[in-house]
Amino acid sequence: xxxxxxxxxxxxxxxxxxxxxxxxxxxxxxxxxxxxxxxxxxxxxxxxxxxxxxxxxxxxxxxxxxxxxxxxxxxxxxxxxxxxxxxxxxxxxxxxxxxxxxxxxxx
Amino acid sequence: xxxxxxxxxxxxxxxxxxxxxxxxxxxxxxxxxxxxxxxxxxxxxxxxxxxxxxxxxxxxxxxxxxxxxxxxxxxxxxxxxxxxxxxxxxxxxxxxxxxxxxxxxxxxxxxxxxxxxxxxxxxxxxxxxxxxxxxxxxxxxxxxxxxxxxxxxxxxxxxxxxxxxxxxxxxxxxxxxxxxxxxxxxxxxxxxxxxxxxxxxxxxxxxxxxxxxxxxxxxxxxxxxxxxxxxxxxxxxxxxxxxxxxxxxxxxxxxxxxxxxxxxxxxxxxxxxxxxxxxxxxxxxxxxxxxxxxxxxxxxxxxxxxxxxxxxxxxxxxxxxxxxxxxxxxxxxxxxxxxxxxxxxxxxxxxxxxxxxxxxxxxxxxxxxxxxxxxxxxxxxxxxxxxxxxxxxxxxxxxxxxxxxxxxxxxxxxxxxxxxxxxxxxxxxxxxxxxxxxxxxxxxxxxxxxxxxxxxxxxxxxxxxxxxxxxxxxxxxxxxxxxxxxxxxxxxxxxxxxxxx
Numbered sequence: 236x237x238x239x240x241x242x243x244x245x246x247x248x249x250x251x252x253x254x255x256x257x258x259x260x261x262x263x264x265x266x267x268x269x270x271x272x273x274x275x276x277x278x279x280x281x282x283x284x285x286x287x288x289x290x291x292x293x294x295x296x297x298x299x300x301x302x303x304x305x306x307x308x309x310x311x312x313x314x315x316x317x318x319x320x321x322x323x324x325x326x327x328x329x330x331x332x333x334x335x336x337x338x339x340x341x342x
Numbered sequence: 343x344x345x346x347x348x349x350x351x352x353x354x355x356x357x358x359x360x361x362x363x364x365x366x367x368x369x370x371x372x373x374x375x376x377x378x379x380x381x382x383x384x385x386x387x388x389x390x391x392x393x394x395x396x397x398x399x400x401x402x403x404x405x406x407x408x409x410x411x412x413x414x415x416x417x418x419x420x421x422x423x424x425x426x427x428x429x430x431x432x433x434x435x436x437x438x439x440x441x442x443x444x445x446x447x448x449x450x451x452x453x454x455x456x457x458x459x460x461x462x463x464x465x466x467x468x469x470x471x472x473x474x475x476x477x478x479x480x481x482x483x484x485x486x487x488x489x490x491x492x493x494x495x496x497x498x499x500x501x502x503x504x505x506x507x508x509x510x511x512x513x514x515x516x517x518x519x520x521x522x523x524x525x526x527x528x529x530x531x532x533x534x535x536x537x538x539x540x541x542x543x544x545x546x547x548x549x550x551x552x553x554x555x556x557x558x559x560x561x562x563x564x565x566x567x568x569x570x571x572x573x574x575x576x577x578x579x580x581x582x583x584x585x586x587x588x589x590x591x592x593x594x595x596x597x598x599x600x601x602x603x604x605x606x607x608x609x610x611x612x613x614x615x616x617x618x619x620x621x622x623x624x625x626x627x628x629x630x631x632x633x634x635x636x637x638x639x640x641x642x643x644x645x646x647x648x649x650x651x652x653x654x655x656x657x658x659x660x661x662x663x664x665x666x667x668x669x670x671x672x673x674x675x676x677x678x679x680x681x682x683x684x685x686x687x688x689x690x691x692x693x694x695x696x697x698x699x700x701x702x703x704x705x706x707x708x709x710x711x712x713x714x715x716x717x718x719x720x721x722x723x724x725x726x727x728x729x730x731x732x733x734x735x736x737x738x739x740x741x742x743x744x745x746x747x748x749x750x751x752x753x754x755x756x757x758x759x760x761x762x763x764x765x766x767x768x769x770x771x772x773x774x775x776x777x778x779x780x781x782x783x784x785x786x787x788x789x790x791x792x793x794x795x796x797x798x799x800x801x802x803x804x805x806x807x808x809x810x811x812x813x814x815x816x817x818x819x820x821x822x823x824x825x826x827x828x829x830x831x832x833x834x835x836x837x838x839x840x841x842x843x
Contacts, residue, residue, distance in 0.1 A: 247712065251712075252708060255712050256704075256708055257692075258711055259666060259711045260688065260692045260695055261696055261699070261704055262696040263696060267701070267704070270701075271701075271704070271708065274766050275705065275708060277766075277767050278658065278767055278770075279709070281654075281658070281767055281770075282655040282659050282722070283655070283721075284652060285652055285655045285659060285725045287652070288649065288652055288728070288729050288732065290728035293731050293732060295727030295728050295730070296730040297553060297727060298783075299730075299734065299781065299782055299784075299809075300539050300583060300809070302582075302583065305579075305582045315446050315447065319447075322446050323443055323445075323677030324675075324676055325674060325675070325677075326680070332675055335684075335686060335687045335690045336686050336687065337687045
């Protein structure tokens, strides 16, 4: 998607919202798309205000607290058992997660 | 209503530790209260009566054996927001996608509460994945404000705040990503504290936006919040963003503040967070609070934070971006809901997320996916991160001029249920004054500042302090609270009306 694909009038089109929903793995309905497209257009119009700030030379902040890599001694610690790790699984078999087919027919 | 439910946590702890009242009696009184009123308030998603009584019995046994209490709050009941994992109770985060989920581990906050002997009564209602300002976005129905059941209790932690105001618990835990502890506190006339980012472990806190999320204490008094703060705070190796520094001495600070002397302290009024856009009664109570602070000896100065006006916009780009990434883990494969619709994993995933997430969560996932898209990243997410830097700098400059900053916590009192549920942008505006603190990772609290003359609903005073500056914040909050109570002639909690039938 590129900036040119947005419509001239609003910040975001219904087609773009449908595309984003697919990318987000959300099987949204047509009725939802109608509502979301309008709402997201209004929200984007409001949040676009960040563009008014002159911030060219300002470094971005991803985290409020300065972070550095945290090391710990490489020693064995108790973790979840296999049974605990699988306890919430929608389906499990032979001590593993059972999932639907990952690759399509043609793959 | 049992008198035990009217006590503060500090008072109740004193009675339990002196053996005047048993921890089991205290737990039972609150469970009875929940049974009597929660059908109308709907603060709780799950009540763990049996486990609560068993935990309380252990505290009694230990006290019977003359063992000193495990903490100053041992035996005191608490309501836990349903965003923190619990092995003995479901953790739903207010979402269908985790309906009935039993986590295999306890959050660090949960573990600390258990180790402190605190009686966990149950899990409280919240906007789905902590996204919302009214608790109306819970998949399990809204929570009602005990002051007026037709009104919202704030959000996302409306359940925790309502439990306090309905006297269902003297203590609660909330989480605050953009105001989800402080705004509900203001809406319900209770106290809520967002600690410094990294001050309380996020291990086991189901993530909304990881760079903003922070768990914190909720109570009906500042001292009770301080007591709870010291129980849950501290460094945790299981959270790599946890601060490895001593917990600020907030209990001592709250006790000192209650003595009522703020001479030598400067209180900064943030020009951009007052005036226009605030309900008349909210502004009046704020102005009255400033007069109280001056009477206590504080010097009130005006400060400017010019970039705060862009806080809301930056937040609603950064938060959805983090949400879209964090919530990718709900893939119908390892835990939570699976809707077996379609042949491939991808189809099952999309069908599950469609069925399991509510509208606000979907909106924010889509918005975040957009803001992170190539071609838009620099203009939206990248620019928002720069604005975040400028907001932190505004705070730093303001804290050069004042020890704490103050503002009204929220622009209005509690609005009617249903009013803003279909207007996301109007809902977002509730967090105007609370969001800057989350973006900067600093600390802030909301203390009741009276009721608005026009509608009789509570308002909140927000007190903000620098990172790890909790002590001065609690001192100011406690001093103001004591002065307010002295002026009213009774503690603020006595003004909360009985839950209507």
